[in-house]
Amino acid sequence: MPTLSTRVAIIGAGPAGLLLGWSLRQAGIDFVIVENKSREYILGRVRAGVLEQGAVETLQRLGVSEGVDARGLVHHGIYLQSPGLRHHVDFNELIGRTVTVYGQQAVVRDLEAAHDAAGSAVFYEAGDVAVRGIETRSPSLTFTHDGSDYTVEADFIVGADGFHGISRPAIPNNRLTVFDKTYPFAWLGILADVAPSTDELIYALHPDGFAMHSMRSNSVSRLYIQVDPGDDISNWPDSRIWDALHTRLASDGWALNEGPVTEKSITPMRSFVASTLNHGSLFLVGDSGHIVPPTGAKGLNSAISDVTQLSAAIVTHYADDSALLSSYSDTALVRQWKVQQFSQWMTDLLHVRPGTGDEAAFDYRSQLGRLDYVTHSLYAQRSLAEQYTGLPLG
Ligand code: FAD
Ligand code: DHB
Numbered sequence: 001m002p003t004l005s006t007r008v009a010i011i012g013a014g015p016a017g018l019l020l021g022w023s024l025r026q027a028g029i030d031f032v033i034v035e036n037k038s039r040e041y042i043l044g045r046v047r048a049g050v051l052e053q054g055a056v057e058t059l060q061r062l063g064v065s066e067g068v069d070a071r072g073l074v075h076h077g078i079y080l081q082s083p084g085l086r087h088h089v090d091f092n093e094l095i096g097r098t099v100t101v102y103g104q105q106a107v108v109r110d111l112e113a114a115h116d117a118a119g120s121a122v123f124y125e126a127g128d129v130a131v132r133g134i135e136t137r138s139p140s141l142t143f144t145h146d147g148s149d150y151t152v153e154a155d156f157i158v159g160a161d162g163f164h165g166i167s168r169p170a171i172p173n174n175r176l177t178v179f180d181k182t183y184p185f186a187w188l189g190i191l192a193d194v195a196p197s198t199d200e201l202i203y204a205l206h207p208d209g210f211a212m213h214s215m216r217s218n219s220v221s222r223l224y225i226q227v228d229p230g231d232d233i234s235n236w237p238d239s240r241i242w243d244a245l246h247t248r249l250a251s252d253g254w255a256l257n258e259g260p261v262t263e264k265s266i267t268p269m270r271s272f273v274a275s276t277l278n279h280g281s282l283f284l285v286g287d288s289g290h291i292v293p294p295t296g297a298k299g300l301n302s303a304i305s306d307v308t309q310l311s312a313a314i315v316t317h318y319a320d321d322s323a324l325l326s327s328y329s330d331t332a333l334v335r336q337w338k339v340q341q342f343s344q345w346m347t348d349l350l351h352v353r354p355g356t357g358d359e360a361a362f363d364y365r366s367q368l369g370r371l372d373y374v375t376h377s378l379y380a381q382r383s384l385a386e387q388y389t390g391l392p393l394g
Contacts, residue, residue: 001149004121006032008314009141009154011129011167013042013122015104016286016303017160018111019062021120023311026062029318032152033122034143036129039112046191046263047104049214049222050201050297052390055304056100059107067110071217072102078388080375081204082368086251087375088200094382097389101201103216104300123150131157131170134282156281156314159288160303168274168288177275183293183347184354185209186229186268190241192221194259203295203350204249205367210295210351211248213256221259226351229268236264269293269347271340277306277329285310290336292343295350296388302339305393306332335391342387349374 008024010017013035024031035042051059051068059065076092092098115122126143133139134157141152159167168176187210196215204211209226216222225244227236238261246256272291277284286303309332313324324331349370353363374380 001151003151003153004032005153006030006121007154007318008032008156008158009034009139009152010158010160011035011131011141012159012161012165012286012288013037013112013124014160014162014286014303015107015111015300016288016307017158018108018115018122019058019304020158020160020285020307020311021122022064022111022114023062023307024314025115025118025120027311027315029314031121032141032154033115033120034126034129034141034152035122035124036126036143038125042108043105043112045105046189046222046265048294048297048300049101049103049216050301051100051102051107051304052301052388053097053099054308054390054393055301056102058304058308059110064110064114067106068100068102071106072100073215073217074098074100075200077385078200079198079202080371081202081249081251082371083206084251086202086204086254089375089381089384091385091389094378094385095389097385099297099389101215103222107300126150129161129166131167131282134170135280137281139281154281156283158310159282159284160286160307162287163272163291165288167282168284170282171274171276171279175276175279178272179275180270180272181344182229183269183271183351184229185226185351186231186266187224187294188227188231188233188236188241188264188266189222189224190238190261191216191263192223192259192261193219194221194257195219196221197255197257202249203346205350205352205371206248207352207364208244208248211245213245213249221257227266228354231266233264233266238264267294271344273333273336273340277332283310283328289332290340292340293347294343295346296339296343298339298343301390302336305335305390309393335393338387338391 077090285306
């Protein structure tokens with residue numbers, strides 16, 4: 001029964017867990033990462049695609065930006081569209097900031113490669129992962145791996161195990177309140193082997209529902225449409241998806257290129273925030289502590305901002321100053337609630353509420369009014385630019 005001793009035991013080898021481990025390594029702090037899925041599974045998950053400027057700067061500062069520097073697509077803004085009317089919001093012109101389109105899978109692949117080269121302790125396909133003693137100063141993590149039972153003794157446990165992980169539920173119910181909201185729609189997303197039909201992302205409101213055109217490279221497009229949350233992917237043959245995209249993204253003089261669909265899935269949308277990201281020796285980062293609807297592209301970016309703050313707090317703790325660690329949860333949640341309201345605002349702006357009555361008709365026209373305001377007011381555009389490219393860390 002192997003027992004390992006380390007400073008920080010991290011649960012989850014998604015972007016948050018791998019980045020935290022890498023950041024601690026750069027500061028010379030020992031860690032172990034334990035993940036219950038295989039590498040192939042993790043790399044097969046198609047998820048986020050947009051990095052805030054601060055997230056790219058974090059990767060650069062930590063020396064893991066070779067991929068994003070070489071293959072990331074720097075975008076100066078986005079297009080916002082109401083039926084037939086497409087407006088460019090130029091973040092760079094408005095506030096001198098940009099975003100970079102680079103898939104979450106690529107971020108994870110780059111971090112895995114860095115950990116491999118450095119010989120980091122990362123256990124994949126671990127079974128029965130459990131935390132113990134989080135209310136003490138000597139917590140531990142137990143799991144099975146390759147037929148052996150492991151114990152990792154640590155100073156801190158970090159839950160980077162996503163929304164469905166075990167770390168948040170380890171906090172007693174009377175110490176944690178959950179704030180959440182579900183939406184009456186979902187996103188159907190596809191990856192297609194075709195050059196993007198746009199230079200920058202298009203977010204479109206249409207009476208049939210939201211549509212978005214994103215990309216992964218100069219030869220791979222990523223596209224989304226709003227669907228019913230109870231819908232099944234089998235109801236959506238490729239031809240029906242392309243038809244919906246053509247209709248919802250239509251703009252005079254513009255054409256959408258079609259290509260072979262290589263992946264498609266439906267993702268429900270919800271907002272969720274835990275009232276604390278810290279209990280005793282346990283700290284939460286990323287989706288284990290909060291999730292957003294994807295419209296503002298904030299999920300991955302929030303995970304990166306949590307990690308940036310927590311790793312700075314752990315580093316200063318070992319330099320004999322625990323103030324940042326004590327305030328980590330409060331500081332991260334202040335930023336997170338601003339991100340939540342932005343994601344909710346973008347979602348409300350661009351999605352059609354189900355229903356056909358007077359209220360639905362009112363809501364849709366009000367949304368058109370809001371879009372017209374946002375695309376014509378310098379102040380509103382600056383506010384959008386500031387939030388989309390990323391608020392400063394608290
Ligand atoms: P995760 O990426 O979820 O990583 C958590 C890791 O912990 C996983 O590898 C998991 O296998 C592991 N784990 C879970 N339980 C255990 C356990 N018991 N023991 C050990 N390991 C465990 N955001 C956007 O901005 N745009 C998008 O288009 C977008 N699309 C998304 C689509 C889907 C289907 C999902 C689920 C999320 C999407 N997101 C999107 C959100 C974004 O991908 C997440 O915010 C981001 O992955 C958060 O990173 P994380 O490391 O905190 O969590
Ligand atoms: C992508 C996802 C988002 O949620 C978003 O707002 C923009 C782009 C993407 O997958 O490329």
